[in-house]
Amino acid sequence: MVNKRYIARRLALMALSIFVVITILFFLFRQVPGGPMSAFTNPRMSQAARQAIIEQYGLNDPLWRQYLRYIVNVAQLDFGQSFYYGTSVSSLIFDRFVNTMSLMLTAFVISYTIGTYLGAQLGWLRGTTKERAGMVVVLFVRSMPVFWTGMVVLYVFSFQLGLFPIGGMRGTGASYTTMAEKFLSTDFLYHVALPVFTLCTYYTGLPLLLMRNNLLEVLSESYIDTARAKGLTSRRVLFVHAARNAILPVVTAFAIAIGFAVGGQVLIETVYSWPGLGREMVQASLRSDYPVAQAAFALLSVIVITMNFVADIAYTYLDPRVSLGES
């Protein structure tokens, strides 16, 4: 199904892409006007003091030397120290990454499960009033900007009804010792509910529409007629015979969505004061905190590239007709 040479070639290409991305990022951020010194030093500071800080960050070296040093460090997975926080970039990014994924993964898994199921149902019901009504609802919800939905949801359920917290990831009194405790507590669920609900209203649309359209195509295939002729129940025809073949593009979409999930939903993170990676990426870029911004974007691209690869491989298992690298 997948030959080893193909995988090796893909891996090499991935490594090359990542290298190119990291290089572009390095130079791109240094083109942004402003620069870290204006963001990190006290404007009351003297020139000598500024110079000392510039040296401390290694910003006085020629660009090519800074670049070489950076590449060598990254190759050893050392992303340096944040100019702004003064802490290690790896641990900072990791914390934020976990925060973002706890929100985004939850939302994606729910959205794609519901979306795939409803999409199959709608496809099956094609031509009925139910289907038309369903499509109107789906398109309406999908067209609402997610930050706007977020604000409305927050306003109603939190500001007005007081049922949910105003923002953040945990309550004032909450304390945790382990990661598991942190993400499996009721306090966390209470805080994650509104943002996940908001994200789901938006993200359910894509798998739903994809699934419906694919299903329509699959339903016109002759093996579906065969299945029906065998006297199978509609349920069985739909879920065992049709849906399985219609699901492929949804899998790709899911894998790529996971990749982009790393970047989070900056607007949702802002509306709900979620301490995620998306907001941090924007902040780091504005502050010219090069180490953090570069590492965050590098992480994003690594995951997008990897998830694309994973989607391709997954295809070969889901659809035996697909084979990679055999020509």
Added chain:
Amino acid sequence: MRKMGAAGAAIGSVSIAGCSGEQTTTTQGDDGSGGGGGSDARVVEEDLPEERMMDDVIHLAYTEQYNPGRYQANQYVDQRLTDEMGIPTVTDPVEATVVASREESGEYDIVTYRWSANNGEPDSIIVPRFASDGSQNWTGFSSEEYDEIAYEQRQETDREARQELVHQAQDIIGEQRPENQFLFNEYYYAFRSDRFEEDSVVVTDTGLRNIWNYTQIEPKNEEGNTIVTNNWDPSDQLNPLNANAIGPSRNWTPTRFMHDMLIRTGPELEAQPWAATEWEWEDDTTVTFQLREGMTFHDGEPVTASDVVWTYQLMLDLEPPAYLNNVVQVVDSVEQDGDYTVTFSLEEPYVPFIKTTAGIVPILPEHYWTSLMEETGTTEQPWQISITDDRPVVGSGPFQWGTWDQGSRFEMPSFDDHFMAPNIDMRIQRPLSTTDAEYEALLNGDYDLLDYWFGDTEQLAGAVEENDFLSSIETLGVGRQSAWVNCQRPPFDHVPMRQAFNAVVNDSQQTIINEAFDGYGQEARTFINPSLSFWHNEDTTFFDGGIEGATTILADAGYVWDSDGNIHYPEGMTGK
């Protein structure tokens, strides 16, 4: 075409005047002189050479999103310069970091932001901002007479004599006008009065976010025992040696609260005893501090003179960038005499030492820091040590390290053994990312008080009026909103141009205060805020007369206008 423009400008000003109900002098634009507004004082000439025409004046500014009030004020002034003075002024809004770097490299004509006197010390403006070699003199202003006075005041130990010098410095800047004030900012703070005794709340130049408030505020009930506030985490200045940026974007409140300094600037902006109970100038360059006895660090070890000497000596030896200005360049040597007396010898007489050095440098525990430095192998640049829950700071201040959940909250339990032990049990910084959320959090009780408020003041004031459980406190801070001009290039390298600009700005102040700042501000003529009443010179020279006055100044200096209302440089001058 020009007529249309003039009519538009006039309508614009009238409508603004209508809102404020006070400003009535801004409608001279339609008096018919010239083509594009202006006053009777204008000298209009035909066939002026192209090179004398004034190029666009670039007004470097923060974005509207960053501070809407400031942005509106800028737009208003720029519009008046353009429409009523014929000075083509362009607002150029950019990100905060870009403002700073362009200002430093001189790529601007006008730049606006808020600035204040550090720790209520006038020297923090007088020398750095306007002396020829001042570290923050980005206007490029230069005057020998001024330099002399500026350096004399920081050495003058006689308070009255120093006051006179500080007043003179303000007068020279007032006459020469490298800086033109928009207003003195007034601030509005809200808190839950159902949880605290109202008269125990202390507001200072840093608002409610000050140690006097957090140690003296008296809770009424259980909910008031833990103060949750909106101060922004990331608490990025947690390493006390790395307080590189005490600027507006940074937060060194936790560091200030977890450590003690020899003295602290009090609510009235005067030096108050703190870790030192008293101090005395032995001569112009020698000052002795008497330490309070019985103080301990959070780990129980005693605070002694050797910790103070160790802290300052470390700075003198290793030169952390954050302390170059106020320690390394100022202190010659520091010595202890017994367990509780510390004597500093200064390089040269420096009166601001008490507030800007002794009032800022945190006293570090020698035993803790030496082991921290050894452990991390960071003995040369200890300001690079990253401070986390696993490696917290230990100080002796009224609050101690609790937990830091980066991006979510920072907890500081109070330190009961402190001589100024807080009445509350804990302070928690818990940032929310929108002002709407902050506002709701105060209303629903998630927040006990707002350390600062960047939202709409009228909205907050409305909430206080409607709800019995909220109270407010207002204060004239030490800040001022100003426009600095680039004295190194045309058109503001010419003093009459700066004075004329000042006349336009002064004439716009009431409108700016009422319309852009919701009435929270006072008219301002000098760079020292009236809350520093001893140093504030209320008779500082300024220029009035509005558009008429500005036009007269410029006409007297030889500026002329063409028939389209565009200003031109005097004969023999160009904008190149």
